[in-house]
Every structure is written in C-alpha cells, then in structure tokens.
Amino acid sequence: MKKISCENLSKLYSEIASLQELYLPVKESGVTNYKKYENGAEVDIKTLKTVKSAKDFFFPQTEDMMEFKVNGKNIEINDARKVANPFVIFGVRACDLKSFDILDKVFLQEPVDTMYKAKREASTIITLACNNPEQTCFCKTFGIDASNPAGDISAIIVNGEMLFEAKTEKGAELLNKLTCLEDAGDTDADAERAEIVKKSENLPFANLNLDEFKGENLMKLFDRPEWAELSKACLGCGTCTFVCPTCQCFDIRDFITNEGVRRFRCWDSCMYSEFTKMAAENPRKTQLQRYRQRFMHKLVYFPQNNDGVYGCVGCGRCVQKCPQNLNIIKVIKKLGGKNND
Amino acid sequence: MTNEALFPVVGVITDIRRDTPDVKTFRVVTPDGKKAFEHMPGQCAMLSIPGVGEAMFSITSSPTNTEFMEFSIKKCGCLTSWLHACEVGQMVTIRGPYGNGFPVETAFKGKNMLFIAGGIGLAPLRSVINYVRAHRADYGTVDIVYGSRSMDDLVDFKEIQEEWKNEKDFNVYLTIDRPQDGWDGHVGFVPAYVKEVNIPTDRTAILCGPPIMIKFTLQALLELGFEKTQVYTTLEFRMKCGIGKCGRCNVGNQYICKDGPVFRMDQLEELPSEY
Numbered sequence: 001m002k003k004i005s006c007e008n009l010s011k012l013y014s015e016i017a018s019l020q021e022l023y024l025p026v027k028e029s030g031v032t033n034y035k036k037y038e039n040g041a042e043v044d045i046k047t048l049k050t051v052k053s054a055k056d057f058f059f060p061q062t063e064d065m066m067e068f069k070v071n072g073k074n075i076e077i078n079d080a081r082k083v084a085n086p087f088v089i090f091g092v093r094a095c096d097l098k099s100f101d102i103l104d105k106v107f108l109q110e111p112v113d114t115m116y117k118a119k120r121e122a123s124t125i126i127t128l129a130c131n132n133p134e135q136t137c138f139c140k141t142f143g144i145d146a147s148n149p150a151g152d153i154s155a156i157i158v159n160g161e162m163l164f165e166a167k168t169e170k171g172a173e174l175l176n177k178l179t180c181l182e183d184a185g186d187t188d189a190d191a192e193r194a195e196i197v198k199k200s201e202n203l204p205f206a207n208l209n210l211d212e213f214k215g216e217n218l219m220k221l222f223d224r225p226e227w228a229e230l231s232k233a234c235l236g237c238g239t240c241t242f243v244c245p246t247c248q249c250f251d252i253r254d255f256i257t258n259e260g261v262r263r264f265r266c267w268d269s270c271m272y273s274e275f276t277k278m279a280a281e282n283p284r285k286t287q288l289q290r291y292r293q294r295f296m297h298k299l300v301y302f303p304q305n306n307d308g309v310y311g312c313v314g315c316g317r318c319v320q321k322c323p324q325n326l327n328i329i330k331v332i333k334k335l336g337g338k339n340n341d
Numbered sequence: 342m343t344n345e346a347l348f349p350v351v352g353v354i355t356d357i358r359r360d361t362p363d364v365k366t367f368r369v370v371t372p373d374g375k376k377a378f379e380h381m382p383g384q385c386a387m388l389s390i391p392g393v394g395e396a397m398f399s400i401t402s403s404p405t406n407t408e409f410m411e412f413s414i415k416k417c418g419c420l421t422s423w424l425h426a427c428e429v430g431q432m433v434t435i436r437g438p439y440g441n442g443f444p445v446e447t448a449f450k451g452k453n454m455l456f457i458a459g460g461i462g463l464a465p466l467r468s469v470i471n472y473v474r475a476h477r478a479d480y481g482t483v484d485i486v487y488g489s490r491s492m493d494d495l496v497d498f499k500e501i502q503e504e505w506k507n508e509k510d511f512n513v514y515l516t517i518d519r520p521q522d523g524w525d526g527h528v529g530f531v532p533a534y535v536k537e538v539n540i541p542t543d544r545t546a547i548l549c550g551p552p553i554m555i556k557f558t559l560q561a562l563l564e565l566g567f568e569k570t571q572v573y574t575t576l577e578f579r580m581k582c583g584i585g586k587c588g589r590c591n592v593g594n595q596y597i598c599k600d601g602p603v604f605r606m607d608q609l610e611e612l613p614s615e616y
C-alpha cells in the first residue's frame with residue numbers, strides 16, 4: 001500500500017497528469033462533473049455523485065462515427081472515430097464502477113462495440129471509497145460495497161491521508177511510477193472500511209427487497225395496476241435516463257457539415273414518446289408504458305438475460321434529479337416484495 | 342473501412358422496378374458488382390442515404406441469388422420517399438445482415454409450407470419462397486395465400502404469375518379487398534380467404550403483414566385447428582443499431598433486431614404485448 005497526505009493531493013494530480021491525461025471530479029459554478037485536470041482546478045472529492053455519471057468516458061453523450069462525402073450519386077465513407085489515448089479516471093465510486101460491468105455486458109457482447117472497447121482498454125481507473133454515503137444511496141440493496149471498490153487502483157481516505165492499493169497489473173504499473181507517494185507502512189484501512197459498511201447498512205434504502213423481480217414474474221409485474229399511480233406525474237423529460245450510469249440506449253444521427261455528412265451516435269431515452277414511434281403506430285403510446293419499460297428493463301428483463309445482475313447500481317442520481325420526484329426506489333418499494341415500507 | 346456492425350459499406354442501385362403505386366423494388370450491389378454480404382431468408386439490412394436517413398428493410402431476394410440483393414420498399418417517410426425519387430446508379434450505404442431469419446434449415450425442413458402475406462408483407466416471404474424453390478426437394482407442398490387492397494397493390498405480381506404458379510406442388514391463392522375491373526380472381530380479406538380455402542393443418546405457417554391482419558389470420562388458423570407452435574411471423578419495430586445494443590427494439594427480454602424479427606406464435610405469448 002502507498003499513501004499521501006490529503007493536503008498534498010494536488011501534487012498527486014499533477015504527477016498523474018504529467019504521465020497521462022487525467023480526469024477527475026471538478027466543481028464549476030457549484031456543479032461537480034468529471035473534467036480533465038488542469039493546474040488550479042477545483043477538484044471536488046467530497047461530492048459523491050457527479051451530475052453526469054462516469055459512463056461518459058466509455059459511452060460519451062455524443063460520439064462521431066463516420067463522415068460521408070456525397071458527390072452527385074456517389075458516396076464515400078470515411079472513418080471518423082477518434083483514437084483513444086491512454087487516460088486515467090480518478091475518484092470513481094463503487095456504484096459507477098459497477099455500472100461499467102453492466103455496460104460491458106451490453107457493449108462487449110458479440111458483436112463487440114469497438115468504440116466502447118477501445119476507450120475501456122485505454123483507461124486506468126482509480127476508485128475512491130465513500131467515507132460518507134448519503135441518504136439517497138442504496139447501492140447496498142444491489143450488493144455493492146461502497147467501502148471497497150476495486151478498479152485498477154483503489155483509494156480510501158483514512159485520518160487525513162489517502163491510501164492506495166493496486167488491484168490490477170495496469171494499476172500497479174501506474175502506482176509504481178508515482179514518486180509523490182510514500183509507503184503506507186502499517187497504516188491500514190480496515191477500521192475505516194468497517195465504519196463505512198456500518199453507515200451503509202443504516203441508510204434508509206439499504207435493504208430493499210427485490211425478491212419479486214425475477215423472470216417468471218415478468219407478466220405479473222408487467223400487468224400490475226400500480227404502474228398507473230407510479231408513472232402518473234412523469235413528464236417524459238428523460239433526465240433520469242441521462243444521469244443514470246447504466247442507461248445505455250442510443251440514437252444514430254446524421255449532421256450535415258460543410259464537407260459532407262457526419263454520422264454520430266448520442267444518448268437517447270426510452271422515456272421519449274418518439275423512441276418507438278413507427279409509421280403506422282407506436283407500440284408504446286402512453287407515458288405509463290414508457291415508464292414501465294425503463295424499470296422493467298432494469299429490474300426484470302436485464303437480469304433475465306444477464307445471470308440475475310440488475311441494471312441499477314443504486315447510485316440515487318435519478319432520486320436526486322427527477323423534477324417530479326419519481327424514481328426507482330418507489331418502484332421497488334411498491335413491487336419488489338414484502339417489508340419494503 | 343472495417344466491416345463492423347454499425348459501419349456500412351457503399352452499395353449501388355443497379356435496377357429499380359415499380360411494383361405497386363407505393364412500392365418499388367431496388368437491386369443493390371457493391372461498386373465492384375458483388376453482393377454486399379451473404380444472408381438467410383428473413384434477415385434484414387440497414388440501408389441509408391447519408392443526411393436523409395437510415396432504415397431497416399427485409400432482404401427480399403433469396404440467398405440463393407449469388408449476384409445481387411433486392412429490397413421491396415414502401416414509400417412512407419423521409420428515406421423511403423427519397424429512394425423512390427432516385428435513379429439507377431445512385432449509391433447507398435448498406436450494413437447487415439441482421440436478425441435471426443426463418444429456420445429454413447431446421448424447423449422448416451421437410452415440411453409442407455403455408456405462406457400467408459398481406460400487402461408489403463410479401464417482402465420478407467419472397468426470400469423464403471424462392472429459397473424453398475431453389476431447394477425444392479427439401480420441402481413438401483407449398484400453399485401461398487396473398488392479399489392486397491387492390492390488384493395494383495400486389496407486390497411481385499409478375500413473378501407470382503409467371504414463376505410461382507408454375508412451380509410443382511405450389512398452390513397460389515390471390516385475393517384483393519374489393520372488386521376491380523380486370524380482376525377475375527378472389528375478392529375478400531385474407532383471414533376469411535384462409536378459412537375458405539380450408540388448408541390442411543399439416544402445414545408450417547408463416548404469416549406476414551399489418552398487425553391487424555396477423556391478429557385475425559392467426560385466429561382463423563387456430564379455428565382451422567393449427568397450433569401456435571406451427572405458426573411463425575416476423576415483427577416490425579423501430580430500429581437503429583440492429584445488434585441489440587441501442588435498446589430501441591427491446592420488448593420483454595427480447596431484442597426484435599437480434600432475437601427476431603422472426604418469432605413463433607407461442608414464443609410471442611411469453612412477451613408483453615408491446616409490439
């Protein structure tokens with residue numbers, strides 16, 4: 001294990017940034033998001049949830065795919081994918097780390113999404129344990145341990161010092177290059193981790209019952225009358241899907257430029273009325289149907305196809321950001337099973 | 342350019358023929374005159390005109406055609422109108438093949454076949470029918486029930502009259518919705534016609550057409566004594582990626598683009614009715 005005093009963290013950031021591009025949570029005008037590190041940036045490792053989740057690194061909000069040159073009847077196709085240079089992400093929390101596993105199940109399954117894969121391979125992930133999980137956090141419900149995320153290097157703050165442990169070869173390689181770190185000696189994080197586990201246990205939504213969400217209940221859950229009440233206030237704004245680290249729906253669109261046509265992909269949302277609209281009809285005509293799709297996908301369909309792994313990591317972003325105060329916790333409480341009140 | 346799932350290749354339209362007032366059939370090859378890729382009956386491809394749109398179409402030509410692919414396209418929006426207005430020599434982009442296709446080499450093999458189509462629904466079936474013709478010994482009797490609004494709306498009319506009707510052990514039943522000058526065939530809707538013809542229940546049935554036609558024809562088949570496990574259909578859903586990643590065509594735990602578009606009726610029963 002290695003360590004550094006939290007007062008000297010800017011030294012660590014500069015040193016990593018001198019080796020590779022470094023991205024970490026930065027506060028700008030009161031809003032914290034992952035940004036590329038620059039000298040003097042207001043790094044914010046107190047805020048647990050960046051507004052945009054870390055999925056943006058591998059599955060960006062918009063991403064160029066190809067350019068077309070159109071000349072009369074002729075078309076020429078040119079690759080417009082950017083080369084993924086090696087980069088480091090610092091400060092990834094346990095929930096976002098788990099979301100990468102979930103995205104991997106989609107994008108790395110055959111046929112492999114090479115745009116995603118290239119960025120995934122170019123990254124070195126430094127995770128950070130959550131010393132103070134918040135009221136809206138319920139990662140524990142999905143079996144995630146906020147005190148001990150892995151990644152390539154795991155970090156945790158103990159008594160004003162940050163401790164580091166390499167979890168992969170790639171992580172060890174980076175860790176060994178960092179001269180600003182000192183050996184941690186016999187300092188250990190066990191007591192702090194135990195403390196975090198205790199805090200997580202006591203959060204209000206730490207132990208939601210998910211028993212009902214299984215494949216054989218699909219039709220029963222789909223037909224539950226409670227969806228009407230649950231979805232009544234939904235505006236179809238799509239905020240919940242955009243902030244969600246595991247939502248992976250995308251659109252492919254063309255943009256006409258001076259040189260030709262650029263095709264890019266961008267996040268899309270199953271909450272939008274246009275999402276499934278076809279010439280003759282729309283199979284999901286009501287917001288109830290769209291709302292139900294989002295949660296049935298995360299809690300029933302996705303696990304059915306992926307060995308029981310749920311498509312939610314309990315980060316609580318949708319809990320914080322929905323303008324109508326709707327969220328997955330309310331769905332789980334209503335439909336998940338006994339003792340959820 | 343690599344040949345990855347979301348990245349198309351260039352194709353050229355080498356022939357356009359008008360089938361009906363709003364359906365044209367387009368022949369597509371690569372710029373060096375080859376087929377863009379191999380496919381199985383019932384599989385689809387994404388065609389695009391950059392800046393106009395990209396959409397999924399059934400490959401209506403048979404895999405046994407080694408020279409080109411064909412698409413029967415109904416004019417209904419941005420891309421399809423653009424294609425209807427273009428001329429031979431126009432380049433497009435093409436990617437695929439997508440979807441599971443019909444089980445022609447497994448469940449269909451050795452079976453008596455019943456094809457039922459409405460309107461443009463013949464597009465995906467044409468590929469299977471011609472595949473069966475090319476491997477005639479592998480399949481039994483073939484019945485085809487095909488209906489459209491009018492005589493002019495029957496897709497591939499010439500091929501049906503000149504080729505399919507003359508094929509050994511092929512029975513072709515055509516119908517149009519309303520009487521029309523110059524039509525001495527059957528008049529009436531497909532579901533009623535299917536019952537009237539009273540097709541033996543030893544057939545494997547494939548149904549393709551507008552949802553309402555599928556619903557009533559399935560009812561008719563069940564009344565004739567068919568089991569749901571004998572009846573196949575292909576679904577249509579809005580699509581973007583074609584490979585089960587963009588999430589658009591997800592219904593229940595299935596992705597229509599990848600797990601479909603061909604489903605057996607009993608499989609559809611296990612899905613929420615959102616298609």
Ligand SMILES: Cc1cc2nc3c(=O)[nH]c(=O)nc-3n(C[C@H](O)[C@H](O)[C@H](O)COP(=O)(O)OP(=O)(O)OC[C@H]3O[C@@H](n4cnc5c(N)ncnc54)[C@H](O)[C@@H]3O)c2cc1C
Pocket residue numbers: 277278279280385394395396397398399400413414415416417418419420421422461464465576577578579580602
């Ligand atoms: C598996 C599959 C196979 C298909 N096979 C054929 C075929 O063989 N021949 C054929 O003519 N058409 C086929 N279609 C339908 C075809 O994809 C749509 O007609 C096409 O997307 C319309 O594109 P557009 O740009 O002209 O319309 P747009 O301008 O995009 O839209 C016009 C209208 O069509 C709707 N629309 C968009 N996408 C679809 C869609 N996938 N299906 C239906 N409506 C849509 C829009 O919401 C809008 O209401 C198939 C669709 C699928 C999913």
Ligand code: SF4
Pocket residue numbers: 233234235236237238239240241271321322323324325326327
């Ligand atoms: S649940 Fe909330 S955030 Fe999501 S679309 Fe509805 S109103 Fe918007």
Ligand code: SF4
Pocket residue numbers: 240243244245246247298311312313314315316317318319328
């Ligand atoms: S559904 Fe809500 S709580 Fe679950 S991962 Fe998405 S944003 Fe986080």
Ligand code: FES
Pocket residue numbers: 579580581582583584585586587588589590591596597598599
């Ligand atoms: S079209 Fe993208 S998942 Fe089916």
